[in-house]
Amino acid sequence: MADAFSSFSTGLMGPITSGFPITPHDSNDLPAVTRQIRITGSGGNLAVVWADGGETVEPVVAGETLDWRIRRVKATGTTAAGLRGYV
Numbered sequence: 001m002a003d004a005f006s007s008f009s010t011g012l013m014g015p016i017t018s019g020f021p022i023t024p025h026d027s028n029d030l031p032a033v034t035r036q037i038r039i040t041g042s043g044g045n046l047a048v049v050w051a052d053g054g055e056t057v058e059p060v061v062a063g064e065t066l067d068w069r070i071r072r073v074k075a076t077g078t079t080a081a082g083l084r085g086y087v
Helices: none
Strands: 019-022 036-039 044-050 055-060 070-074 083-086
Touching: none
Parallel strands: none
Antiparallel strands: 019 083, 036 083, 044 055, 044 070
């Protein structure tokens, strides 16, 4: 299939180009820093490491879409489930 936009660079204002499931882990980073996260399962808390290295625990609800640039979702402190990352 032809991709008329393959020569364009990807930026924060362009469309999302891929997605992946997020498995929380205390020391492993995600395959890429996210542009967006979706909570497809249950809500709860997300313990995240932001792109700049800061760490927080954030409340989230089921079905929520978050425009967050994170590098890791930590297992310790995360209670939400069904997480997907998009870049």
